[in-house]
Amino acid sequence: MNLSTAATATAAEEEDESQQEIHIPADINWEMLDKSKFFFLGAALFSGVSATLYPVVVLKTRQQVALSQVPCIKTAFWIVRNEGFRGLYRGFGTSLMGTIPARALYMGALEVTKSNVGTATVKLGCPEPTAAAVANAVAGLSAAMAAQLVWTPVDVVSQRLMIQGPVSTCKYANGFDAFRKIINTDGLRGLYRGFGISILTYAPSNAVWWASYSVTQRLVWGGFGCYLGKKGNDGCGGGGYGGGVRPDSKTVMTVQGVSAAMAGGVSALITMPLDTIKTRLQVLDADENGRRGPTVGQTIRNLVREGGWLACYRGLGPRWASMSMSATTMITTYEFVKRLSAKNHEVLQ
Numbered sequence: 340m341n342l343s344t345a346a347t348a349t350a351a352e353e354e355d356e357s358q359q360e361i362h363i364p365a366d367i368n369w370e371m372l373d374k375s376k377f378f379f380l381g382a383a384l385f386s387g388v389s390a391t392l393y394p395v396v397v398l399k400t401r402q403q404v405a406l407s408q409v410p411c412i413k414t415a416f417w418i419v420r421n422e423g424f425r426g427l428y429r430g431f432g433t434s435l436m437g438t439i440p441a442r443a444l445y446m447g448a449l450e451v452t453k454s455n456v457g458t459a460t461v462k463l464g465c466p467e468p469t470a471a472a473v474a475n476a477v478a479g480l481s482a483a484m485a486a487q488l489v490w491t492p493v494d495v496v497s498q499r500l501m502i503q504g505p506v507s508t509c510k511y512a513n514g515f516d517a518f519r520k521i522i523n524t525d526g527l528r529g530l531y532r533g534f535g536i537s538i539l540t541y542a543p544s545n546a547v548w549w550a551s552y553s554v555t556q557r558l559v560w561g562g563f564g565c566y567l568g569k570k571g572n573d574g575c576g577g578g579g580y581g582g583g584v585r586p587d588s589k590t591v592m593t594v595q596g597v598s599a600a601m602a603g604g605v606s607a608l609i610t611m612p613l614d615t616i617k618t619r620l621q622v623l624d625a626d627e628n629g630r631r632g633p634t635v636g637q638t639i640r641n642l643v644r645e646g647g648w649l650a651c652y653r654g655l656g657p658r659w660a661s662m663s664m665s666a667t668t669m670i671t672t673y674e675f676v677k678r679l680s681a682k683n684h685e686v687l688q
Contacts (some may be wrong), residue, residue: 367678368450369454371681372677375683376565382442385442388668388669392661395661401501401502402620403614407646422455422564433496433497434493437489445483445486449478453474475549479547483545495529498618544606547605552670558598641676
């Protein structure tokens with residue numbers, strides 16, 4: 340009798356917990372999207388995000404190519420005082436022109452890969468959380484590699500424009516002028532300088548970021564569930580919220596933003612040395628276009644000679660801030676775009 344009563348109580352508790360779970364909105368995969376709407380809205384919204392964060396990218400680039408460590412705030416004041424606020428947006432037009440096709444390639448590769456790999460890993464018998472993390476990692480890797488085909492030339496040109504004056508003695512009238520001069524002196528190879536190390540920087544970084552985001556989001560939702568449980572005075576089970584909890588859109592965006600910021604900070608720290616080397620390779624020989632650029636080994640030796648191994652972390656503050664803010668705005672914008680582009684809005688429930 341006692342065993343039967345205990346079993347019944349346990350079953351009731353399990354049923355109660357299942358009824359009180361947090362109902363997270365369903366993920367929207369590639370097949371659910373209106374593609375034309377997805378790419379149009381993505382291009383428009385991400386252009387706005389790029390405009391907001393661009394000054395931080397300029398500060399990071401200026402710090403990375405400086406021959407000595409200069410505080411970020413001091414660099415910002417120097418640019419505004421000597422070049423005006425326009426100095427914080429040097430090369431932005433060129434960057435924006437490249438952002439639209441690069442983002443389109445990125446989003447397309449990301450969603451197609453994530454959908455296909457996720458389905459394949461589930462069929463292989465992987466648990467759903469593991470399958471999601473693997474799919475996100477592979478999708479981030481492939482998306483970064485696809486985007487770099489467009490982004491590397493744009494990066495080279497826009498960074499050359501960013502450092503005009505303080506580091507480079509070569510002058511460009513605009514992005515088209517810089518593009519023409521690089522092609523005339525270095526050929527197509529000049530536009531793809533640093534392509535290999537860009538792949539080494541962004542591909543693993545994206546894989547780590549998307550996998551971390553998948554895992555972190557689950558952890559944050561778990562913590563959110565514990566908070567609701569304590570608020571309901573019944574431990575971490577979510578008591579007091581019979582029938583389950585359906586978070587509103589603000590809560591969903593907050594959880595996504597916090598998860599993205601945490602993942603972005605980790606990725607910035609891990610890949611900072613590679614990003615510094617990449618930037619140096621792409622811009623420091625801008626005033627000597629007729630000469631072959633430095634090798635990776637020479638760039639590393641120059642950095643170590645200038646400030647030891649810590650020189651590889653110049654610009655970490657702006658990059659950390661940029662990646663964390665970019666990750667937060669990117670993922671909330673990205674998820675918003677996906678939900679606006681869903682063919683069937685019932686998936687949002």
